Amino acid sequence: GENVEQHPSTLSVQEGDSAVIKCTYSDSASNYFPWYKQELGKRPQLIIDIRSNVGEKKDQRIAVTLNKTAKHFSLHITETQPEDSAVYFCAANLYSSASKIIFGSGTRLSIRP
Amino acid sequence: GAVVSQHPSWVICKSGTSVKIECRSLDFQATTMFWYRQFPKQSLMLMATSNEGSKATYEQGVEKDKFLINHASLTLSTLTVTSAHPEDSSFYICSASHRLAGLSYEQYFGPGTRLTVT
Numbered sequence: 724g725e726n727v728e729q730h731p732s733t734l735s736v737q738e739g740d741s742a743v744i745k746c747t748y749s750d751s752a753s754n755y756f757p758w759y760k761q762e763l764g765k766r767p768q769l770i771i772d773i774r775s776n777v778g779e780k781k782d783q784r785i786a787v788t789l790n791k792t793a794k795h796f797s798l799h800i801t802e803t804q805p806e807d808s809a810v811y812f813c814a815a816n817l818y819s820s821a822s823k824i825i826f827g828s829g830t831r832l833s834i835r836p
Numbered sequence: 837g838a839v840v841s842q843h844p845s846w847v848i849c850k851s852g853t854s855v856k857i858e859c860r861s862l863d864f865q866a867t868t869m870f871w872y873r874q875f876p877k878q879s880l881m882l883m884a885t886s887n888e889g890s891k892a893t894y895e896q897g898v899e900k901d902k903f904l905i906n907h908a909s910l911t912l913s914t915l916t917v918t919s920a921h922p923e924d925s926s927f928y929i930c931s932a933s934h935r936l937a938g939l940s941y942e943q944y945f946g947p948g949t950r951l952t953v954t
Contacts, residue, residue: 766929766945767880812879823870824931824943829879 725750727815729827736803737835744798744830746813753815756796757824758787761810770811771798800832808834838864838934842946849920849953856916857949859930865910866932870943871903874927886913920953927951 726749736742748756754775759767773780773787773796780787784803789796800807813827839862849855859869867888872880884905885893892905904916913932917924929948933941 764927764948764950766947768945822941823882823885825882826880831877 725753725815725825727813727825727827729813729830731830732828733831733833735833735835738805739802742800742803742807742832744811744813744832746796746798746815746827748794748796748815748825750815751794753817755816756787756789757814757816758785758798759812759814759826761812761829767812803834805834805836808832838862838932838942838944840930840932840944840946842928842930842949844949845947846950847952849951851921851953852919854916854918855920855951856914857928857930857951859913859915859932859946861911861932861934861944864932864934866913866934867910868933869907869913870931870933871905871913871915872929872931874929874948880929883915917951920951922953925951925953 727746729746734742757772758770760770761767771782771785771787773789775791778789784801786799811830811832814824816822816824841860841862843858847855869886871883873883874880882895883898886905886907888907888910894900902918907913927948927950930946931943933943935941
C-alpha cells in the first residue's frame with residue numbers, strides 16, 4: 724500500500740521568510756497530492772492540491788511542486804505570516820477513485836514574529 | 837462546498853462502555869466514507885473504509901470487533917467504540933468522498949469527535 728513520508732516534523736521560520744515542507748510517496752499509481760492545514764482541535768483543511776499531470780501549482784503565497792519520477796512533492800509558503808502557524812500534512816491518493824487518503828506524519832510550522 | 841458533520845463533537849465515557857459516533861454528509865451522497873484516529877501531536881491514521889451497503893474494510897492493526905462501523909445509508913456512517921478503554925481516548929475524524937464531474941473525487945472531512953474515556 725501507499726506510504727507517505729514527510730519532513731521536517733517541526734519548522735520554525737521568521738515572519739516574512741519562506742517555509743518548505745517535503746514529502747515522498749511510495750505508490751507510483753498515486754496521482755493526487757493534497758496538502759492540508761490543521762489547527763489545534765479542528766478538522767484538516769485543504770489548502771492546495773496537485774495532480775500528477777502537472778509539475779507545479781501556485782495559489783497566492785502557496786505553491787506545490789511535484790516530481791513524479793522521484794516521487795517527491797513539496798509545499799512552499801512564501802512571505803510567511805503568523806496565521807500560517809499550524810500543522811501541515813501532505814497526502815496521496817488516486818484522484819479517479821474514492822480511495823483512501825494516506826497522510827504524511829505532519830509538520831508543525833511556527834512563525835516567529 | 838460539500839459539508840460533513842459529526843456528532844457528538846466531544847464525549848466522555850466510562851471505561852467499559854460503548855460510544856457511537858455519527859458521520860453525515862449533509863448535501864451530497866457518499867458511497868464511501870473513511871474513519872481516522874488522531875492522537876495528540878500525531879498524524880491522522882486511517883482506521884477503516886466504510887462502504888455503503890457492505891462491510892467496512894479495516895486497516896491492519898485495527899480491531900474490527902472493537903470499532904464497529906455501519907454505513908447503512910448514502911449519507912450516514914457510524915463508528916461504535918465498544919468496551920472503551922482509556923487508550924481509546926483520541927480525536928476521531930471521518931471523511932466522505934464526493935464524486936465530482938469527470939469521474940474524479942474529493943474528500944471532505946468532518947469536524948471531528950474528541951473521545952475521552954475515564
